[in-house]
Amino acid sequence: MALDEAVLVCAPPERFVLRFFRWVGPALTFGYSQPYALAEAAARSRSIPTGQVVRRATGGGIVFHDGDLTFSLVFPWPRLSPPAEIYEKVHRGALSGLLDSGMEASLWASPAGAARLRRAQCFLGPEPSDLVDGCGRKLLGGALRRRLSRGLYQGSLRLSGLDERRTAFEAALAAGLAREWGRLLSCELEPAWIAAAEDLAGKYASEDWNRRR
Amino acid sequence: MPKPENCRFTKTHEWACLEGGVATVGVTDHAQHEITDIVFVEPPKPGRQLKAAEACCVVESVKAAFDIYSPIAGEVVAANDAVTKDPAVVNRSPQEEGWLFKLKPANPGEVNKLMDWKSYQEFLKTAEAHAGH
Numbered sequence: 001m002a003l004d005e006a007v008l009v010c011a012p013p014e015r016f017v018l019r020f021f022r023w024v025g026p027a028l029t030f031g032y033s034q035p036y037a038l039a040e041a042a043a044r045s046r047s048i049p050t051g052q053v054v055r056r057a058t059g060g061g062i063v064f065h066d067g068d069l070t071f072s073l074v075f076p077w078p079r080l081s082p083p084a085e086i087y088e089k090v091h092r093g094a095l096s097g098l099l100d101s102g103m104e105a106s107l108w109a110s111p112a113g114a115a116r117l118r119r120a121q122c123f124l125g126p127e128p129s130d131l132v133d134g135c136g137r138k139l140l141g142g143a144l145r146r147r148l149s150r151g152l153y154q155g156s157l158r159l160s161g162l163d164e165r166r167t168a169f170e171a172a173l174a175a176g177l178a179r180e181w182g183r184l185l186s187c188e189l190e191p192a193w194i195a196a197a198e199d200l201a202g203k204y205a206s207e208d209w210n211r212r213r
Numbered sequence: 214m215p216k217p218e219n220c221r222f223t224k225t226h227e228w229a230c231l232e233g234g235v236a237t238v239g240v241t242d243h244a245q246h247e248i249t250d251i252v253f254v255e256p257p258k259p260g261r262q263l264k265a266a267e268a269c270c271v272v273e274s275v276k277a278a279f280d281i282y283s284p285i286a287g288e289v290v291a292a293n294d295a296v297t298k299d300p301a302v303v304n305r306s307p308q309e310e311g312w313l314f315k316l317k318p319a320n321p322g323e324v325n326k327l328m329d330w331k332s333y334q335e336f337l338k339t340a341e342a343h344a345g346h
Contacts, residue, residue, distance in 0.1 A: 031273075031278075032253075032271065032273060032278045033252070033253035033255070033271075033273045033278070057278065058276075058277070058278060059253075059273045059274070059275070059276050059277045059278040060276050080225075080226055080243075080244060080247045080248070081247055082247055082248070082249050083248070083249065083274055083275075083276055083277030084249065084275075084276075086277075087276055087277070118252055118275055127275070127276070142276070143276050143277065143278075144276055144277035144278070145277065145278045145279075145280075146277065146278075146279045146280065147268065147280045148225075148280070
């Protein structure tokens with residue numbers, strides 16, 4: 001989380017930075033505006049220790065990280081524009097990569113006239129532009145943050161057989177996202193970003209941040 | 214509440230209206246339209262000292278959180294409870310009931326450095342509006 005914010009703050013405005021990361025044991029992240037009590041109860045239901053529960057800078061709902069493929073993308077977001085458009089663009093890229101790797105997936109669209117739901121837990125069901133499999137089961141969900149002219153997307157991909165093909169899926173996602181944005185995506189972190197992340201790490205571990213509401 | 218013609222505007226789509234030595238701050242109609250359905254607002258707490266252009270407030274629509282910036286420097290003297298209780302007020306009435314916070318300016322003249330209504334309308338039409346900071 002700290003590194004994502006550091007890249008969001010420090011990366012040059014035109015730079016795309018894609019990052020895949022893993023968790024040390026099961027973890028839970030929750031949306032910027034969500035109450036801690038909600039996340040704590042969800043963590044307890046899965047026996048996730050409170051030290052593995054962290055508030056994100058992005059919006060959205062609770063996500064359990066237990067065998068998922070978690071990734072983030074920092075990208076230029078120069079013009080204030082509807083987040084649904086950005087969300088769809090990121091997921092179109094991810095879809096393109098997954099289809100190339102032989103997966104069956106599609107962008108989910110809500111039934112005409114249906115009210116948009118705000119789910120407390122991200123994977124309780126699909127929302128517009130989430131990726132779903134042939135049975136409508138949600139595969140990819142994410143959330144966004146915009147700061148100045150940059151955006152941060154944090155996503156969670158759940159696929160069967162992920163452990164065996166993790167590297168291949170990461171490559172497929174990277175290729176699909178690069179194709180969608182028409183840009184090369186850097187996965188390299190600069191020393192200054194890592195130093196900034198070290199400064200921010202305390203924030204994400206703190207009660208002030210995680211229990212702020 | 215302030216009419217747009219009496220307010221000043223930033224390139225990051227906040228407005229500020231100075232009346233009686235206090236500046237009322239919110240997001241513009243353009244901003245609320247682009248952010249879409251606002252479900253959460255976190256204005257700065259009274260007493261907080263802000264610098265001009267400092268990220269000081271967060272609004273969230275479904276799936277996305279946005280930083281909002283202080284148009285001028287000063288001390289926060291009030292936050293709008295109405296928008297924290299019913300964030301959709303910002304969508305319905307961004308320049309009236311949907312104001313975010315009030316500031317006691319460090320330098321009241323600073324507000325005059327911002328765009329007036331006509332300039333902001335021109336700004337929205339230009340490529341600059343599409344390039345952000």
